[in-house]
Amino acid sequence: MTTIGEIGEDALIALFAPRLPETDAEILGPGDDAAVVAVDGHLVVSSDVLVEGRHFRREWSTGADVGWRAAMQNLADIDAMGAVPTSLQITLCAPSDLDVDWVLDFADGLREACEPHGVGVVGGDLSGADQIVVSVTVLGETHGTEVVTRADAHPGMVVAVSAPLGAAAAGFALLDAGVDAVPEASQLFKRPRPIVGAGLEAALRGAAAMMDISDGLLRDAGRIARASEVGIALDSAAVPVHPAATSAAAALGVDALRFALTGGEDHALLAVFPSVSSVPPGWEVIGEATDAFAGVRVDGQVPDAVGWDHFSR
Numbered sequence: 001m002t003t004i005g006e007i008g009e010d011a012l013i014a015l016f017a018p019r020l021p022e023t024d025a026e027i028l029g030p031g032d033d034a035a036v037v038a039v040d041g042h043l044v045v046s047s048d049v050l051v052e053g054r055h056f057r058r059e060w061s062t063g064a065d066v067g068w069r070a071a072m073q074n075l076a077d078i079d080a081m082g083a084v085p086t087s088l089q090i091t092l093c094a095p096s097d098l099d100v101d102w103v104l105d106f107a108d109g110l111r112e113a114c115e116p117h118g119v120g121v122v123g124g125d126l127s128g129a130d131q132i133v134v135s136v137t138v139l140g141e142t143h144g145t146e147v148v149t150r151a152d153a154h155p156g157m158v159v160a161v162s163a164p165l166g167a168a169a170a171g172f173a174l175l176d177a178g179v180d181a182v183p184e185a186s187q188l189f190k191r192p193r194p195i196v197g198a199g200l201e202a203a204l205r206g207a208a209a210m211m212d213i214s215d216g217l218l219r220d221a222g223r224i225a226r227a228s229e230v231g232i233a234l235d236s237a238a239v240p241v242h243p244a245a246t247s248a249a250a251a252l253g254v255d256a257l258r259f260a261l262t263g264g265e266d267h268a269l270l271a272v273f274p275s276v277s278s279v280p281p282g283w284e285v286i287g288e289a290t291d292a293f294a295g296v297r298v299d300g301q302v303p304d305a306v307g308w309d310h311f312s313r
């Protein structure tokens with residue numbers, strides 16, 4: 001093994017940069033003080049960070065898995081605005097004893113996730129650190145539609161999700177318990193597979209409010225409720241539970257619905273539509289926006305757990 005400390009920063013960039021995905025939006029890519037990116041419509045920008053030990057463990061995830069996930073959760077944030085992602089800035093902080101191959105593998109994961117969507121890496125930064133930290137900024141653009149915020153749901157509208165939930169949380173629970181029972185769930189934790197483009201389709205069909213679910217359906221529904229000043233009433237029986245979450249829950253002897261309600265990290269979309277007829281095919285209606293109360297209720301009850309909070313555990 002060769003460490004990044006042995007080859008140094010310039011040699012690492014020289015190996016890393018050619019493996020990165022490219023985008024047609026790139027006017028000037030890695031190698032200068034800043035990148036230059038063409039943009040149509042409005043510029044839509046978001047950042048997310050992945051911290052070793054907090055978001056991933058090196059014994060569970062390969063460099064490619066971390067690259068995939070870093071890209072995907074950022075693509076999902078732009079999609080959740082009803083916009084189209086074009087490019088990423090990637091900052092990698094890492095200990096000098098990290099294997100160069102981990103970094104090259106990380107680039108390959110970024111490329112695998114981005115290439116199908118025409119998204120490129122246009123720049124970033126490197127630093128030493130005691131643990132691996134990956135910070136991603138994603139740039140996107142609107143394509144002839146207004147962005148869909150969290151703030152425009154109204155009472156009487158319907159609440160829907162774009163895909164079955166709970167697989168990533170179930171995979172995390174399996175890995176954490178050291179139970180190798182449902183590889184599909186563990187894989188979906190390491191490499192979530194949101195359908196990039198589902199958000200633009202929802203926007204074109206008139207979605208009023210939308211976000212990707214990262215911290216758990218209930219916590220994130222609460223964010224739409226707060227931003228839109230509505231209540232959200234969910235029907236637990238209507239929430240689609242991913243089959244891998246159901247299998248994992250059986251293996252662990254826990255409740256699969258809990259993975260779907262509070263799990264997060266699937267990066268499926270939660271959206272509020274004016275009516276059932278505007279909900280895109282493949283989505284599931286799980287409840288409605290109300291004005292009877294603030295916050296989220298499940299089957300009429302205030303839930304006891306809602307999802308992930310970085311600072312409260």
Ligand SMILES: Nc1ncnc2c1ncn2[C@@H]1O[C@H](COP(=O)(O)OP(=O)(O)O)[C@@H](O)[C@H]1O
Binds near residue numbers: 047048077214
């Ligand atoms: N350090 C920060 N400075 C400014 N805004 C922040 C910061 N951290 C989070 N935010 C903003 O708070 C909002 C919620 O953040 P977050 O929960 O991370 O969203 P998401 O789940 O979409 O990644 C976002 O609009 C984000 O830009």
Ligand SMILES: Cc1ncc(C[n+]2csc(CCOP(=O)(O)OP(=O)(O)O)c2C)c(N)n1
Binds near residue numbers: 263
């Ligand atoms: C090692 C490890 N421990 C715990 C988790 C679970 N976890 C970490 S962050 C998170 C929530 C989503 O991450 P966040 O950074 O809040 O994403 P954002 O809301 O900013 O998109 C969850 C469920 C994990 N993925 N990996």
Ligand SMILES: [Mg+2]
Binds near residue numbers: 047048049
């Ligand atoms: Mg975030």
